[in-house]
Amino acid sequence: xxxxxxxxxxxxxxxxxxxxxxxxxxxxxxxxxxxxxxxxxxxxxxxxxxxxxxxxxxxxxxxxxxxxxxxxxxxxxxxxxxxxxxxxxxxxxxxxxxxxxxxxxxxxxxxxxxxxxxxxxxxxxxxxxxxxxxxxxxxxxx
Amino acid sequence: xxxxxxxxxxxxxxxxxxxxxxxxxxxxxxxxxxxxxxxxxxxxxxxxxxxxxxxxxxxxxxxxxxxxxxxxxxxxxxxxxxxxxxxxxxxxxxxxxxxxxxxxxxxxxxxxxxxxxxxxxxxxxxxxxxxxxxxxxxxxxxxxxxxxxxxxxxxxxxxxxxxxxxxxxxxxxxxxxxxxxxxxxxxxxxxxxxxxxxxxxxxxxxxxxxxxxxxxxxxxxxxxxxxxxxxxxxxxxxxxxxxxxxxxxxxxxxxxxxxxxxxxxxxxxxxxxxxxxxxxxxxxxxxxxxxxxxxxxxxxxxxxxxxxxxxxxxxxxxxxxxxxxxxxxxxxxxxxxxxxxxxxxxxxxxxxxxxxxxxxxxxxxxxxxxxxxxxx
Numbered sequence: 346x347x348x349x350x351x352x353x354x355x356x357x358x359x360x361x362x363x364x365x366x367x368x369x370x371x372x373x374x375x376x377x378x379x380x381x382x383x384x385x386x387x388x389x390x391x392x393x394x395x396x397x398x399x400x401x402x403x404x405x406x407x408x409x410x411x412x413x414x415x416x417x418x419x420x421x422x423x424x425x426x427x428x429x430x431x432x433x434x435x436x437x438x439x440x441x442x443x444x445x446x447x448x449x450x451x452x453x454x455x456x457x458x459x460x461x462x463x464x465x466x467x468x469x470x471x472x473x474x475x476x477x478x479x480x481x482x483x484x485x486x487x
Numbered sequence: 488x489x490x491x492x493x494x495x496x497x498x499x500x501x502x503x504x505x506x507x508x509x510x511x512x513x514x515x516x517x518x519x520x521x522x523x524x525x526x527x528x529x530x531x532x533x534x535x536x537x538x539x540x541x542x543x544x545x546x547x548x549x550x551x552x553x554x555x556x557x558x559x560x561x562x563x564x565x566x567x568x569x570x571x572x573x574x575x576x577x578x579x580x581x582x583x584x585x586x587x588x589x590x591x592x593x594x595x596x597x598x599x600x601x602x603x604x605x606x607x608x609x610x611x612x613x614x615x616x617x618x619x620x621x622x623x624x625x626x627x628x629x630x631x632x633x634x635x636x637x638x639x640x641x642x643x644x645x646x647x648x649x650x651x652x653x654x655x656x657x658x659x660x661x662x663x664x665x666x667x668x669x670x671x672x673x674x675x676x677x678x679x680x681x682x683x684x685x686x687x688x689x690x691x692x693x694x695x696x697x698x699x700x701x702x703x704x705x706x707x708x709x710x711x712x713x714x715x716x717x718x719x720x721x722x723x724x725x726x727x728x729x730x731x732x733x734x735x736x737x738x739x740x741x742x743x744x745x746x747x748x749x750x751x752x753x754x755x756x757x758x759x760x761x762x763x764x765x766x767x768x769x770x771x772x773x774x775x776x777x778x779x780x781x782x783x784x785x786x787x788x789x790x791x792x793x794x795x796x797x798x799x800x801x802x803x804x805x806x807x808x809x810x811x812x813x814x815x816x817x818x819x820x821x822x823x824x825x826x827x828x829x830x831x832x833x834x835x836x837x838x839x840x841x842x843x844x845x846x847x848x849x850x851x852x853x854x855x856x857x858x859x860x861x862x863x
Contacts, residue, residue: 347617355621361611364608365604368601371710373598374706386695
């Protein structure tokens, strides 16, 4: 059997149409799933935002008191601490700077500089930085 | 003593050879030449070409030397081909080698990988029309997927006697992608279209790259379970690469393992082309249909990219549609080459990798579908 007759006899058209359709459907579904992965990851990363109000409350209960840090920087440091908690530790300094600018925090460059000077933000030795809880507690106890 | 000498001489290859052996040895030498001098897929063509020389030394039947004689060394290593062991292992290595980030950055380009699989099904119809039975037609059609391991995988399942010609046709055409594809690409596109510059893909996070092989595997294999051996290994290899914590395993998969399997696969596929089983009118038909399949697959990808441009705000360069055939990364390189001939500042390689990789997934799914249809 040859030609169109052979194609019809072996249901060639049906196999081809279903075959190419399944290939398309599979890759369309995969493309859709792939296009959503980064959105789901972004949503997952933002889950800390939902905890933010409670953290603020906790923050109010234990304010940072540091006589060696200027008053305005002291206020800003609380906001920076919250921001760092949101980013997660350890964090890259440029990211903190970028987000603090984006959030409209008080003089981000000089504030971060002050926080580095008074060792509230310290390097972790791997090119990243962490919030120095010991220094914070020491300052609040004094 | 004279009798002994005559008996020895009558057992030599010179006495046993006929014109078919000479033809196949010449073909083997040409393939080795293409691999070494022209550098067309040398990793494949050199082992296949030498395998052809090994397989076409005329030997006494039942001497335990030939690839089809049980107990011979070649027959043992051919077991990996006839029992579909090598193709999934090659896919494991490909998975561990491949960076899926360009595909993850622009998932819409995956459709081009699907479109290029049209070549498989149109060739399947063509093979049916010229009188091949359905199982053999399906095995011939899969050459259009431009994926050697997938072609071998399906042929072993559906038409084992055609492994030699189909594998050699698939690998030869994969190696000849730089010759076959550019004229078709130029024929189907205007200069203006070839000059289209695509915007840089977004950065893909590590988490995305780790999640992708798991999601991809589950989704594809739930839809087309027959593709499980190939896609399972492909995505597993990619997970090894991306999760970082098993770097030793990933390194083995992408270096030693894939190299060993490529050697065994290449030599045995080459050796399976013994003159008496290879030089048949059917093989000529398979080679002709293979070329047709490649041309259709390339054309389908390019035409589909042009159709997509009708609906897309940010136009894509239709040349990258040709990379939908899954000869990784050869066809993506050809896209880059053709694009840069028009504009040396246009870098299409990373964009072409997206349809190229999705073409691998698409051809494995197509193989699974054909297998499940033919096995019923």
